[in-house]
Amino acid sequence: MNLDFNSEKPIFVQIADGLEDAILTGAFEEGSQIPSITEISVTYKINPATALKGINILTDGGIVYKKRGVGMFVAEGAKEKLMEKRRNVFYENYVKELLAEAKRLGVTKKELIMMLEKGESL
Amino acid sequence: MSIEIKDVSKDFKNVRALNMINLTFEENKIYGLLGRNGAGKSTLLKIISNRIFSTSGEVIVDGEIARENDKALGKIYLMNESNLYPPKMKIKNIFKWTKEFYPNFDTEYALKLSRAFNLNVNKYPRALSTGYTSIFKIIIALSVNTPYVFLDEPVLGLDANHRDIFYKFLIEKYAEKPFCCVISTHLIEEVSSVIEDVIIVKNGEIIRNQTRDSILRTGFTVSGSAAAVDEFIKGRNVIGTDSIGGLKTAYVIGSMSGENIPDGIEISAMDLQKLFVQLTNS
Amino acid sequence: MKLKSIYKYLVCQSGKSYLIFFGVILAIVHIGLLITVSLDSNGGIGGMEMATLTYMLVSGVLIYRESLMVSMQNGISRKTFFIGSILTFITISIIASAGDVVINLLGNTYEKNCNMVYDSMYEQFFMKGIYDENVMVTPALSEYFKIFLLDSVMYITVSTIGLAVSVIYYRLSKAMKIIVPIAFIFICQILSVVIPYIDYNFFDSKIMNKVIPCMKWIVESNYHLMAVISCAAVLFIFISYLFIRRVPLNDSKK
Numbered sequence: 307m308n309l310d311f312n313s314e315k316p317i318f319v320q321i322a323d324g325l326e327d328a329i330l331t332g333a334f335e336e337g338s339q340i341p342s343i344t345e346i347s348v349t350y351k352i353n354p355a356t357a358l359k360g361i362n363i364l365t366d367g368g369i370v371y372k373k374r375g376v377g378m379f380v381a382e383g384a385k386e387k388l389m390e391k392r393r394n395v396f397y398e399n400y401v402k403e404l405l406a407e408a409k410r411l412g413v414t415k416k417e418l419i420m421m422l423e424k425g426e427s428l
Numbered sequence: 429m430s431i432e433i434k435d436v437s438k439d440f441k442n443v444r445a446l447n448m449i450n451l452t453f454e455e456n457k458i459y460g461l462l463g464r465n466g467a468g469k470s471t472l473l474k475i476i477s478n479r480i481f482s483t484s485g486e487v488i489v490d491g492e493i494a495r496e497n498d499k500a501l502g503k504i505y506l507m508n509e510s511n512l513y514p515p516k517m518k519i520k521n522i523f524k525w526t527k528e529f530y531p532n533f534d535t536e537y538a539l540k541l542s543r544a545f546n547l548n549v550n551k552y553p554r555a556l557s558t559g560y561t562s563i564f565k566i567i568i569a570l571s572v573n574t575p576y577v578f579l580d581e582p583v584l585g586l587d588a589n590h591r592d593i594f595y596k597f598l599i600e601k602y603a604e605k606p607f608c609c610v611i612s613t614h615l616i617e618e619v620s621s622v623i624e625d626v627i628i629v630k631n632g633e634i635i636r637n638q639t640r641d642s643i644l645r646t647g648f649t650v651s652g653s654a655a656a657v658d659e660f661i662k663g664r665n666v667i668g669t670d671s672i673g674g675l676k677t678a679y680v681i682g683s684m685s686g687e688n689i690p691d692g693i694e695i696s697a698m699d700l701q702k703l704f705v706q707l708t709n710s
Numbered sequence: 711m712k713l714k715s716i717y718k719y720l721v722c723q724s725g726k727s728y729l730i731f732f733g734v735i736l737a738i739v740h741i742g743l744l745i746t747v748s749l750d751s752n753g754g755i756g757g758m759e760m761a762t763l764t765y766m767l768v769s770g771v772l773i774y775r776e777s778l779m780v781s782m783q784n785g786i787s788r789k790t791f792f793i794g795s796i797l798t799f800i801t802i803s804i805i806a807s808a809g810d811v812v813i814n815l816l817g818n819t820y821e822k823n824c825n826m827v828y829d830s831m832y833e834q835f836f837m838k839g840i841y842d843e844n845v846m847v848t849p850a851l852s853e854y855f856k857i858f859l860l861d862s863v864m865y866i867t868v869s870t871i872g873l874a875v876s877v878i879y880y881r882l883s884k885a886m887k888i889i890v891p892i893a894f895i896f897i898c899q900i901l902s903v904v905i906p907y908i909d910y911n912f913f914d915s916k917i918m919n920k921v922i923p924c925m926k927w928i929v930e931s932n933y934h935l936m937a938v939i940s941c942a943a944v945l946f947i948f949i950s951y952l953f954i955r956r957v958p959l960n961d962s963k964k
Contacts, residue, residue, distance in 0.1 A: 311621060312696045314648065316641065344603035351595045352621045353458055354603040479782050480958040498712040501785035510959070512779035514723070528715045529784035574785075 309350050317352060321360030329369065329380055330388050336380050340370060367391065429455040429490050431476065431504075431576055431608070436485030438471055438632075445471045446632045449485070455575055456606035460619055460640070463629035464708050469612045470508060472629070473578050477506035489576070502530070507569040508580035511561060513553050519564060520549040523571075532573035541567045544593060558585035566594055570601060576608045583615060591615075595622060616701040626700070630708050640700070647698040648684055651677040656692040667706040679706065712786050716794035720777055724769060724802045731765050732809050739813060743820050758813055759861060762806050766865045770799070770872020775880070782959050792954050795873060796947060803865035807858045814857060860932045867939045870946035877953040 307324030309317060328334045343361060347354040361378060364370045369384045381387075408418055431453040438446040446468045453459060463469045474480045476487050478494060478501055486493055489500035513522050519542075527533040542549050545563045553564055562584050569577055583591045599622060602609065613619050626643050628636035636643060647667070650657055654676040657669075665681040679702050689695055735758055742755040773795065781791040882890060909917040928938050 312649075312699070314695060314697050317621065344600055347603050348596050348600045350621075351592075351599060353624055354599065354606075355624055356621070474959070477785070478787065481956065496787040496789055498785070498787050498790050501787060502712065504785060506783075510779075510783075512783035512959075514776050514780060525719060525780075526784065528718065529712070529786065 309352070318356050318359035318363070321346065321350075321357060322363040325360070325364060326369065326388055329384055330392075332385075334380050336382050336384055338380055339376075340378050340380060342377050429575070431490075431494075432488040433472070433476070434486050434488060436472070436475060436482045436487065438468075438475060438480075439483045444632055446475075446482075449632075449634060451627065451634060451637065453576065453608055453610060455608045457608055457625060458602060458623050459608075459610040459625045459627060460616075460623035461610050461612040461627050461629065462614075462616060462704055463612075465614075467629040467708075468632040469629050470580055473506055473508065473580050473610075473612060477501070477504050477578065479506070503574050504576045504578065505530070505569055505572045505574045506578045506580065507565045507582060508578075509584065511553060511565075515552065515554050518550055518552060519547070522553070523549070523568070526568055526572065530572045530574060533568075534571045534573060538567050538571035541570060541597060544597070545590060559587060559590065562586055563590060563594075570597060573605075574607075576610075578610045578612070580612045581614070582611065583613070583618075591618065598622070616704055617699075620700045628704065628707060635707060643703065644698050644700060645683070647679060647681040647703065649677060649679055649696045649698055649702075650693055651675070651696070652693040656690065660690060660693055668702065679703065713790050713794055715784075716777075716781060716786050716791055717797050719780065720773065720794055720798035721801055723777065724773060724798055725805070727769070728765075728802060728806060728809075731762075732806075735761060735809075735813055736816075739817055739820075755817070758817070759810055759864075762810055762861070763864065763868055766803065766806065766868045767872045769802070770869035771876045773798070774873055774876035778954075778957075779959070788954050788957065792951055796870070799866050799869035799873075800862075803862045803869065806865050807861035810861050811854050811858050814854065856932055860936055863936045863939050863943070867943035867946070870943050870950060874946040874950045874953075877950050877957070881953055881957060 307321070307328065309320050309324075311317070313320065315323075325334070325340060328340075329336075334340050341349075343354050343357045346352075346361075347357040350357075361370065365372065365378075367387065368381055369387060370378050371381050372378050413421070433449050433451040433453075436446060436449040437444065449472060461469050461473075471480070475482045476494065478496065481495065486495070488494065489497075489503055492500045494500040494504070517525075523533070523535055523538050527535055539549065541547075545560075545567070547560060547563055547567065553561065556564060562582065563586065566579070566582050569579060569582070583594060586594065595618070598609070601607075611619055611623065620640065623640055626636060626638060626640050627634060647665075650660055652660075652675070654671065654674050657676040657678050661678045661680060666678050667681055668679045670677045679698065684695055739755065739758070777795070778788075778791060781788070786794075879887065879890075906918055909915055928934050
């Protein structure tokens, strides 16, 4: 996970995204432990409050949970939830825009499906 | 639980070094106290820690006036460029006496840091290089465990490796047991991700006092070809530009919310150091 | 408690250097003895308290600067530092007096048993006339207690003088640092030479006639001396406090 301090994206969001990516790719398996706030903040030299903010996004979304005295763990079904979440994002950010653009260009649904198949075969 | 600076002013002969400073340092937060040379940061820190007296105004620590007050002063530790330790005392003995004055001083931790930095505790402070003098003082500041710790230019003279170690120890300590830490420094970019709140001092006055995130959100950076950037920044509040050849970078106050990014332009976050330079140039 | 800490620190620092001093004095007494015995002559040493007195004065001056800085670094108020200093003076003075008694006992023992004249300041002041240099006088054991008291008070006073000098000096500007010592010497000269001279020639020694009996009374008995010196100590303590209260830590680099 690399943090870009110059990006428009706030650090805590980058941390949340980075952890989510790791969970999705299986780097952190469900039920396994993820790095602690201390570890993350020390490694990237950021304020622990920022790291905490990032992890809270995952905790709020039910992706990770805290085991008192031990640490933070990936929740069961986290991968599913993340997929679902990313699907929604995909829909909001890409699909809706695609449909709006298609409408502007006068592309019909049939033509759209043909384009999709064309693209898929590449 | 906090330190309140109320209407503090300081005059030296006929120069007003600090003018009606009003600030609060809350417990368990890391602050960045930024300002140009001579802005008044060190003066303020010396007043807080009772080394010099304010001309007017008060410093209140957890509800008590700090001036000449042992109890309040026992909660504060200042590390600055002064070396106030006796010349004929070895570092390990200085640790011993510091523990006498500050009962929460963690000698084990101090020795651990000394090993990490390669500091020989059998040496005399006078015999240390500039960098190692800073290291020696940092170690004490990190081991003293007072609720409020003030670091005035902590990394003066430290090489990149040692700076890295310092920040890591600071963050690790803060993560495990939070305390109020105020870092006064010129190395703004380095410290930018560590601090939560930014306080900017200019000519003895506070010109900015807000969270780091909000101060960064005051603007953004635009870069691209000179032509594209110039077009984009028309009518915007630009606080500075950099150019190299045909490439231009502009620093803009304002937000980009909802706008489309034109081609040929890259938008990135506002740079704290650049913002600072712009704000403090007279 | 901060007072206890700074007191402990000051006593340790002062004590260490006093021990070294004490060792040196012991050595000197024994060297004197050696010389007298080996040369088989009528030698003598005395007035060792002067050395201790000087030491205490210098100590008072030196302690101030360094320890004030240590106090500032460790969150100790000037008031607490001041009180700690006074307590330290009292402690070290008592120790030094005890040390003096030991030295005097030693010296007078040698005096009895070898051919060496040894006189403490007390003996010189209160037990001998000016012309009794080679007379051996040995104080009774009860006298030693008086010596102890007198010395303690003397050292405390001298330490406070040292502190007051240091404190005032620290607050002076560079120019004043040169002017004040010169003015001080000047004033001493006026007091001890010029005034008596004018008095003798113009006022028929009226002033001196009043002053000299006072001085006689003071040195008449060691208790009188102690009383006067104690008053002086209180005065210097007061002066020192006035100056320490507002002292800013000026030095940045050291």
